[in-house]
Amino acid sequence: xxxxxxxxxxxxxxxxxxxxxxxxxxxxxxxxxxxxxxxxxxxxxxxxxxxxxxxxxxxxxxxxxxxxxxxxxxxxxxxxxxxxxxxxxxxxxxxxxxxxxxxxxxxxxxxxx
Amino acid sequence: xxxxxxxxxxxxxxxxxxxxxxxxxxxxxxxxxxxxxxxxxxxxxxxxxxxxxxxxxxxxxxxxxxxxxxxxxxxxxxxxxxxxxxxxxxxxxxxxxxxxxxxxxxxxxxxxxxxx
Numbered sequence: 001x002x003x004x005x006x007x008x009x010x011x012x013x014x015x016x017x018x019x020x021x022x023x024x025x026x027x028x029x030x031x032x033x034x035x036x037x038x039x040x041x042x043x044x045x046x047x048x049x050x051x052x053x054x055x056x057x058x059x060x061x062x063x064x065x066x067x068x069x070x071x072x073x074x075x076x077x078x079x080x081x082x083x084x085x086x087x088x089x090x091x092x093x094x095x096x097x098x099x100x101x102x103x104x105x106x107x108x109x110x111x112x113x
Numbered sequence: 114x115x116x117x118x119x120x121x122x123x124x125x126x127x128x129x130x131x132x133x134x135x136x137x138x139x140x141x142x143x144x145x146x147x148x149x150x151x152x153x154x155x156x157x158x159x160x161x162x163x164x165x166x167x168x169x170x171x172x173x174x175x176x177x178x179x180x181x182x183x184x185x186x187x188x189x190x191x192x193x194x195x196x197x198x199x200x201x202x203x204x205x206x207x208x209x210x211x212x213x214x215x216x217x218x219x220x221x222x223x224x225x226x227x228x229x
Contacts, residue, residue: 106154
């Protein structure tokens, strides 16, 4: 079945540091890929998505590129802020599965001054 | 507020009790999903509705779990004879379209269920 693997956290960075959170997936066919974020005390929010190979999703300075050859969708940001502290989830949805999401286990990011 | 709402936000149940969790999706959204999120884990799919039809219930962990969406809007997830392993956050999500692979799902704040 489909699965998503994320790097384990927590990830602790200083403000303005470069962020990479690795995500790889296993799926048949042509899944869509997502990054969701969960800020403290809040619900899951879509951060960005990509629906086909080589697409780049971007939002709020975050980017991720759908790499079919490496089955990856790594999340990057050039300069993190304290307000980016949250848990980040990589997810996929696939054809024939009613678009249900398969999530990774999440990566907690802590940004300090 | 036009987002997905869930109630109650917190529920404490004694083992063996029945519970009902409610989800109000975004108005006009065709698809509705329930997920279960254990502590420190990612959400896991439970069931999917397209309007009032339950098209996928493959993620329901046992026959103690039951979901309905009788009029194609509000949905209720019911857990009978709760067990300690049912303790988790239950998330509801809705999306505009019907089962489209790249469609964005909008999540509610979740109901945290604790079974004592």
